Amino acid sequence: MTEVTNILSKIREGDGAAADQLLPLVYDELRKLAALKMSLEHPGQTIEATALVHEAYLRLVDGNEHRNWDSRGHFFAAAATAMRRILVDNARRKKRVKHGGDFQRLASDNVELAAPEIREDLVALDLALDRLKSIDPAAVELVQLRYFAGLSIAEAAAVLGVSPRSADRLWAYGRAWLRTELSESEDR
Amino acid sequence: MNERELFLSALELSDTIARQSYLRSACGDDLELMRRVETLLAAHEQTGEFLDAPVAEQLATAQADSQTTAQASAPASATAAGLDSSRPRPRSAKTEATTGEFPKAGDAGRDGSEFFAACPPNWLQPSSRADSIGRLGQYEILEVVGQGGFGTVLKAFDTKLQRVVAIKVLNPELAAMSPARKRFLREARAAAAIRHENVVSIYAVEESPLPHLVMEYVPGETLQHRLDNQGPLSVGDVLRLGKQIADGLAAAHAGQLIHRDVKPANILLETGVDDHVKITDFGLARTANDASLTQSGTIAGTPSYMAPEQALGLKLDQRADLFSLGSVLYQMLTGRPPFRAANALAILRRVTEDVPRPMQDIIPDIPDWLCQIVGRLHEKKPENRFASAREVSELLARCQSELQASGNVVAIGPVDTRVQPSKKTSARRGFGVIAKLAVATAGVLVLAATLWLMPVLRLIWHGQASVDFLNRSGETRVEFFADGQLVDTQVGYGEVDLPAGNYELRVHHPDPKLRIYDVALIRLDWLHRPHQVNLSSPPQNLRLRAGDRVQLMVAYVEKETTEPLPSIDTGVDDRSLLAVADPLLTDQWVELFNGEDLSGWETHPEETGSWHVENGLMTAAGSPGYLFTTRDDFTDFHLRCDVRINAGGDSGIIARVPFERPTKNGLPGYEAQLQAGTVLAAGWQTGAIAVSQRDRGWRMLQPSSLAIEPDNWVTLEFIAIGNRMETRLSGQLIATHVDPQQLFARGRIALQHSASGTRVQFRRVEVRLPAKPHSGEGE
Numbered sequence: 001m002t003e004v005t006n007i008l009s010k011i012r013e014g015d016g017a018a019a020d021q022l023l024p025l026v027y028d029e030l031r032k033l034a035a036l037k038m039s040l041e042h043p044g045q046t047i048e049a050t051a052l053v054h055e056a057y058l059r060l061v062d063g064n065e066h067r068n069w070d071s072r073g074h075f076f077a078a079a080a081t082a083m084r085r086i087l088v089d090n091a092r093r094k095k096r097v098k099h100g101g102d103f104q105r106l107a108s109d110n111v112e113l114a115a116p117e118i119r120e121d122l123v124a125l126d127l128a129l130d131r132l133k134s135i136d137p138a139a140v141e142l143v144q145l146r147y148f149a150g151l152s153i154a155e156a157a158a159v160l161g162v163s164p165r166s167a168d169r170l171w172a173y174g175r176a177w178l179r180t181e182l183s184e185s186e187d188r
Numbered sequence: 189m190n191e192r193e194l195f196l197s198a199l200e201l202s203d204t205i206a207r208q209s210y211l212r213s214a215c216g217d218d219l220e221l222m223r224r225v226e227t228l229l230a231a232h233e234q235t236g237e238f239l240d241a242p243v244a245e246q247l248a249t250a251q252a253d254s255q256t257t258a259q260a261s262a263p264a265s266a267t268a269a270g271l272d273s274s275r276p277r278p279r280s281a282k283t284e285a286t287t288g289e290f291p292k293a294g295d296a297g298r299d300g301s302e303f304f305a306a307c308p309p310n311w312l313q314p315s316s317r318a319d320s321i322g323r324l325g326q327y328e329i330l331e332v333v334g335q336g337g338f339g340t341v342l343k344a345f346d347t348k349l350q351r352v353v354a355i356k357v358l359n360p361e362l363a364a365m366s367p368a369r370k371r372f373l374r375e376a377r378a379a380a381a382i383r384h385e386n387v388v389s390i391y392a393v394e395e396s397p398l399p400h401l402v403m404e405y406v407p408g409e410t411l412q413h414r415l416d417n418q419g420p421l422s423v424g425d426v427l428r429l430g431k432q433i434a435d436g437l438a439a440a441h442a443g444q445l446i447h448r449d450v451k452p453a454n455i456l457l458e459t460g461v462d463d464h465v466k467i468t469d470f471g472l473a474r475t476a477n478d479a480s481l482t483q484s485g486t487i488a489g490t491p492s493y494m495a496p497e498q499a500l501g502l503k504l505d506q507r508a509d510l511f512s513l514g515s516v517l518y519q520m521l522t523g524r525p526p527f528r529a530a531n532a533l534a535i536l537r538r539v540t541e542d543v544p545r546p547m548q549d550i551i552p553d554i555p556d557w558l559c560q561i562v563g564r565l566h567e568k569k570p571e572n573r574f575a576s577a578r579e580v581s582e583l584l585a586r587c588q589s590e591l592q593a594s595g596n597v598v599a600i601g602p603v604d605t606r607v608q609p610s611k612k613t614s615a616r617r618g619f620g621v622i623a624k625l626a627v628a629t630a631g632v633l634v635l636a637a638t639l640w641l642m643p644v645l646r647l648i649w650h651g652q653a654s655v656d657f658l659n660r661s662g663e664t665r666v667e668f669f670a671d672g673q674l675v676d677t678q679v680g681y682g683e684v685d686l687p688a689g690n691y692e693l694r695v696h697h698p699d700p701k702l703r704i705y706d707v708a709l710i711r712l713d714w715l716h717r718p719h720q721v722n723l724s725s726p727p728q729n730l731r732l733r734a735g736d737r738v739q740l741m742v743a744y745v746e747k748e749t750t751e752p753l754p755s756i757d758t759g760v761d762d763r764s765l766l767a768v769a770d771p772l773l774t775d776q777w778v779e780l781f782n783g784e785d786l787s788g789w790e791t792h793p794e795e796t797g798s799w800h801v802e803n804g805l806m807t808a809a810g811s812p813g814y815l816f817t818t819r820d821d822f823t824d825f826h827l828r829c830d831v832r833i834n835a836g837g838d839s840g841i842i843a844r845v846p847f848e849r850p851t852k853n854g855l856p857g858y859e860a861q862l863q864a865g866t867v868l869a870a871g872w873q874t875g876a877i878a879v880s881q882r883d884r885g886w887r888m889l890q891p892s893s894l895a896i897e898p899d900n901w902v903t904l905e906f907i908a909i910g911n912r913m914e915t916r917l918s919g920q921l922i923a924t925h926v927d928p929q930q931l932f933a934r935g936r937i938a939l940q941h942s943a944s945g946t947r948v949q950f951r952r953v954e955v956r957l958p959a960k961p962h963s964g965e966g967e
Contacts, residue, residue, distance in 0.1 A: 087243050119237060119246065136192060143239065150242035152549045168552055172199060173192050175239050176232040183231070 004060040004075070011074050022074065027082035029056045034086065053079040053149050073159040076151070080144035084126070087148060091122035121182065128181040132174065139174035142167060189214060194225045199232065232553075237419055237523055240550050320345075325394070327355060327402065343405060346391075353391060357400040369399055376401045378445050379470035386436030388456065388468040406466050408459040411516070412452035420523040420551060423558060427588040429457075430517050432465035434581035437513065440470055441506040441577050448504070450512035451493040452519060491535045492525040496568050499536040507570035510577060514565025521558065522550040526566070540568070557587070764921050765907050765914035769826050772909060777828075777954040780817060780937075781806050789815050794849045797941055806950040808941035814842070814850050815939040823934045824958050828905040830951040833864045835898035837946035840878075843908050844935035854880045854942065857932050858889075860906040860915045862940075862948070864898035874904065875915040875922030879931060889913075890923035901951065 004025055010018035033052055057075055133140045138160065145156035157167035189197070194214055198207045207229065215222035312322030312329060320328040327344040333354065334341035342355045358372050373393060380390035380401070392402040411429070415421070421429070433455060440447060447454075447470050457463040491499060495511035498504055518526040526544035529535045544566065547554045561583065567573045574580050668676040780788060783804045791797055797813015799806065808815070822844060833839055845857035861876040872878075875892035894917065896902050905916035911930035915922045937955075941948055 119241070120239060120243070122243065139192075147239050147242050152546070153552065154549075168548075169196050169199075171552055172232055173195055173228070176195065176228040179231040179234065179238050180227050 002060060008061065008074055022078040023081055025060065026056060026075065026078045027085060029060055030079065030082050031086060033059075053083065073161065076145060076149065076159045077141055080141070080149035080151075083148040084129070084144050088122050088126040124182055125178065128178050131181065132177055136174070136177070138162075139170050139177065142170050143174050143178065146171065191221065191224060191228070194221070195228045195232075198225060198229060237551070240522075317345075324355065324397075324400070327353065329355070344402075346402075352405045354388075354403050354405040355400050356403065357398050360398060372399050375470070378443070379440075381443050382440050382445065382470065384436055384439035386432045386465045386467060387439055387470065388466045403468075404466070406456045406458050406468075408457045408463065410453050411455040411457055411465075411520070414457055415452055415519060415523060421520045423521075423555065424588070424591060426517060426520045426558070427584050427591065429455075429463070429465055429520065430513070431581050431584040431588060433467065433513060433516065434577045434584060436465060436467040437506075437509050438577035438581055440467075441509070445470055446504055446506050447509045447512075448498070449493070450509050450516060452516055455516065491539060492527050494536070494539055495570070496540040497570060499539045505570065506577065507573050507575075510565050510573050510580065511567075511570075513577070513580065514562050514573075517558075517562050517565065518544060518547060521554050521562070522547050524550070561587075764916075765909060765912050765924055768912065769824075769907050769909050772824060772958055773826055773956045774959050775956065777956050780827075780953040780955060781950060786815070788818055790818050791815055792847065792849050799939075799941070802949075804951075806939075806953070807948070808839075808939070809947035812942050812946075814855060814941070816845070816847055816936045817938070818936075820847060820936045821934060822908075822937055822955075822957075824909045825937075825955045826905065826907045827937065827953070827955045828903060829953040830901050830903050831862060832899055832901045832949050832951075833862060833896075834945075834947040835864050837898070837948055838863045838940075838943050839946055839948040840940040840942075841904070841906050842880075842938045842940055843906065843913075844932040845938050846935055850942075851882070854886060854940065855938055856880055856882050857935060857938070858908065858913055858927075859886075859940070860904065860913075861892065862904060864896050874902070875917050877913050877915060877923050877925045879927070881931065889927065890915075890925040892922050894922060 004022065007018045007022050007025070011022070030052060033056055053076065056079060057072070061075065129140050129143065132143075141160060142156055145151045145159055146153060151159065153167050153171060154164050157164045160167065162170070194211065197214070198210055201207045201210055211222050211225055215225070312324055315321070315323040315328055317328050319330060321331070321342075322329050324344070326348045327346055330343045330345060330352075332340060333343045339356045339358050342357065344353050344355050345351070346353050358369065373395060376390060376393045376399075380393055383389060388406060389404040390401050391404070394400050394402070433450070437447060437450070447467065449469060450467070454467060454469045456466040456468055458466055493512040493515040495504070495508035498508050498511075515526050527535050527538040527542065529538050547559050547562065548556075561580075565573055565580070574583070665677060667674055782788070783801075785801055786799065786806070789799070789806075791799060791813055795813045796811075797808060797815065798810030799808045799813065799815045801807065806815075825843070827841065827843075829841070831839075839862040840859045841862065842855050842857040842859045845855040848855070857880060859878040859880065861872055861878055862874050863872065864874070872888065873892040873894050874896045875894055876888055877890040878886050878888050880886045892915070896917070903918050905914075905919075907914040907916070911927045912925070913927070914924040939948075939950065939953075
């Protein structure tokens, strides 16, 4: 049994603390996978977040666990958080590079997601998500699954165990909240 | 209510005034909260793509786009000529060419220098005008405004008619090829026959010195440019512009012309009070194909907007343009083309095989009905699309006026040309009103009733539609109004044929003692999963697809009936009928089900249903039918059972029934309702007490709003003492009722399985009875 499978079965048995052990493993794997992809693929090909998460899932979790939807849900939630970290760290680094700092670190880091123009300011979004988490953690989970892990609303709804309609509504709220928060922080 | 709940409730109200008044009353003195929710609502309404595209997707798109522009600029711009102002309009070409000399070779680029270099000498005459590049007949050439794979577009001044025109000149290397030259001229002449306000007019087609056509000059920008700069458009703009595009196509189609390359770069938006659509480049895609053959051997144009039959090289008709129109609408709504891939071949494969990503995944606010329209345009088979551009135009116009009139589009019915023969039969049955709408194609229905006592259901139905109408109450009358005129009335069971129009359905019941508790419009899809809208909840769209069944259901209660208990409340037991039952009944529970077989039970020979024992569970799933106790003298009893039911399942326990074949009215008797999910009108949740009579159908006596978990075991109790009844769930009182008429005094107990999508299982069924079993006899 892989370590991740083991953790997933612990979570299923009600061990809430086990979920915390999941994130670093998933994060590491996603970073490794991303680095591998970047080195193998043709230049110009980029990483598809959803595909990456699926691949990490297949690699980290035993085959017989694949049918367990609960496990999938926990895994995807962790993967979405990990994707958020990877992408936000990347954006933060870009920002630093723009301002001339930390070039050394960038050069030595082989996980470089090409980030031409992202509409949203990922660094500001990350901070806003942290604030939203204290008010509405479910909305944050949904935004992570949708925006960072690339799941559709319907898929994210299934992971969260809510109806697509509830997810739609939660999405509307989360999006409006974040948009308000970001525009207010711009105004400041 | 917290901020999120307030926001979501306000969001359900489409009208801003309604929202404001709602917020005022809900927030009370908390102005800070009200301001906060208003800010959120404003943020929600704001257009733009904030968070809509997952970050990785944005990365991938940015990559793919930069590649496409770098590698494939030639095919991408092959037919993009028109007056494509999304490209820069360099004026350099004219600066040194005032005498008709051509710019020097090597001035490569989009300024037309290559084009001029390739042109035969002296095709332009010297001009005396300072701002002119040269003269072509009566036209002073002013500047190059567009450059494509098969032609170059020049802005020119018509000295005879004293107006600015655009001239599209076939590229010299193509002009040298006889077939391409002939085709260009033929298509251009056909296009010149179209005169329509939404089509760029062609004034003249000339063969020499180079084949060219003179057309209307449209100041403004292309739709492509607009989308690039502004992102997705509002629903109102999409309807307005989309209708104009459809109008222009309809005009061309009426002249037997297929555009073949409908895309945002070929749609010009003329600036004015309101931008006005002008479609350009009719039929020229074929010339573009000739062009690409001479160039790279690849497919001309951007295949992102091509119809599948076009991508496959099959014979085309005008419906190919409708597919492309669907792609254009998709891009207007979401900001991106529906079919995207790294290269043209991959795009073609997607066009022929894939369904585009749901628009609501990208922008969740796009209304369902609009997704339906685009979906219909995107049907892979031409015969499944709308039949004509005219039809699309009319549909969009109706949506537009509906949107303007009411702030939202209430309902879009299918546009169905198949007219079904009217077949009206009458069979009086009873249970509220059930209308089955036979839905031939996609559509949307909405329940927008506001009047409590006489609900008006608004139904907008486009095209011919056969409505299979089932009225199961016998006394409820449903009237169909179109434009205020009564066009049909249904009190029976049969079909209603509705031609195109806006309808209101009004529901009446002659019994003044009854009031309508709720109306539900329920769609059952092919898996029997229910989807519904209810009068008691805010208006929502109900999406209809081919093969769905739709039922309209009205739930009545007697006027004096109390409101349902909102949830299990331990404080109400002092009202319980148990206080009466306990002294009357013994403590002995008698098993009605032995856990092995159905002894003690029977089904009616004319409707046996699907009752059987499965793993020790009394089970019904499949064909509907009732399971009766063989014992037929139940009067006062206290029944309890463990039961589970699937989502959308509808079952119940009927007391004091005769052994007779069930009708659409079910069985005459008192029912303790059992259901999971919301299948029926509000109030018909587990524990509701209802009554059915042979000629009157079901009526709710006491509603319940308690939703139980599907597929979970619950313990349901049903107590009947004299004319009093009570239901309990998991030991708690749900509903209690006194029937002054005492319609039913004695009979069997029956388990209901009335819909084929229901799966219901009983684990334990037992009763306790009066101490002296037949003491109630003869009362």
